[in-house]
Amino acid sequence: MTPYVIVTDSSADLPATLLEQYEIVSVPLAVTLEGQAPVPNDKIDIKEFYATLRAKKSATTSAVAIESFKTVFERYVRGGTDVLYLGFSSGLSGTYNAAFIAARELKEQYPERTVATVDTLCASLGQGLLVYLAAKKRAEGADLNTVRCYVEDNKLNLCHWFTVDDLFFLKRGGRISAITAVAGSMLQIKPVMHVDNAGHLVKVNNVRGRKGSLEALCSRMKETAIDPAEQTVFISHGDCEADANYLADRIRETMGVKNIVIGYVGPVIGAHAGPGVVALFFLGKER
Numbered sequence: 001m002t003p004y005v006i007v008t009d010s011s012a013d014l015p016a017t018l019l020e021q022y023e024i025v026s027v028p029l030a031v032t033l034e035g036q037a038p039v040p041n042d043k044i045d046i047k048e049f050y051a052t053l054r055a056k057k058s059a060t061t062s063a064v065a066i067e068s069f070k071t072v073f074e075r076y077v078r079g080g081t082d083v084l085y086l087g088f089s090s091g092l093s094g095t096y097n098a099a100f101i102a103a104r105e106l107k108e109q110y111p112e113r114t115v116a117t118v119d120t121l122c123a124s125l126g127q128g129l130l131v132y133l134a135a136k137k138r139a140e141g142a143d144l145n146t147v148r149c150y151v152e153d154n155k156l157n158l159c160h161w162f163t164v165d166d167l168f169f170l171k172r173g174g175r176i177s178a179i180t181a182v183a184g185s186m187l188q189i190k191p192v193m194h195v196d197n198a199g200h201l202v203k204v205n206n207v208r209g210r211k212g213s214l215e216a217l218c219s220r221m222k223e224t225a226i227d228p229a230e231q232t233v234f235i236s237h238g239d240c241e242a243d244a245n246y247l248a249d250r251i252r253e254t255m256g257v258k259n260i261v262i263g264y265v266g267p268v269i270g271a272h273a274g275p276g277v278v279a280l281f282f283l284g285k286e287r
Helices: 016-021 046-054 066-077 095-109 124-139 144-157 168-172 178-186 210-224 241-255 267-273
Strands: 004-009 024-027 030-033 059-062 082-087 115-119 158-163 189-195 201-208 232-237 259-264 278-283
Touching: 004 066, 004 124, 016 024, 024 066, 030 046, 030 267, 046 059, 046 267, 059 267, 066 082, 066 095, 082 095, 082 124, 082 144, 095 115, 115 144, 124 144, 124 158, 124 232, 124 259, 124 278, 144 158, 158 210, 189 210, 201 210, 210 241, 210 278, 232 241, 241 259, 241 278
Parallel strands: 004 024, 004 082, 082 115, 232 259
Antiparallel strands: 030 059, 158 189, 158 278, 189 201, 232 278
């Protein structure tokens, strides 16, 4: 079997321990905090980042450039290693398209090598969970094409359910109006959102109160999860670990889930969702 490397980008929010354990390469997106120069996503102190957002300072994100992807991919193909890139949803970023162009150009330069790309239509630890599952397949001996097909076949079963605590960030991103944000904050209304089959983040409904929104995420999993007790479930949070742990406990209690990985929502998604975002990721019958 020809050796190959799995590459993703930092919007997958995978902890460094998993990247190292499964030999996954992560290409960083850039984040610009108010009044500062762009910084690679993986070089930002996550606690300081959320403190900055709580101070209502702005943060913007930038897709990975084509040349950056070419540099990373060529490092491997030049040495005889094929590449499988599993990228950030094209419905949320231009990052995947940049990787696709870079791969196409390299395939012309190195026709004997495979540089495959998959638009995961996923984000945050949803993308991370899909990459993790792909890396486990590789570790079990699956070749590049088998893993690529697995990802394509399962990506629309990777369920993403989000809630946020502060409506200010959705307002700033244009997802809700200023009137909705003010009224929702006064009434403690919390949106429940998911990533749809086109890879877009969309609001599904509203619930009253923080605990109610976390229970809603648990209920969504109960409705659609495939064999939940045997899954590895990922939960990410915007510097609100207690809420993430509450959700994890509820999932254990109600569905018998044994394996749960909890991590931060990284700066790329966090810049738009804000502190207090909690997200749940699992395999389900449908998104």
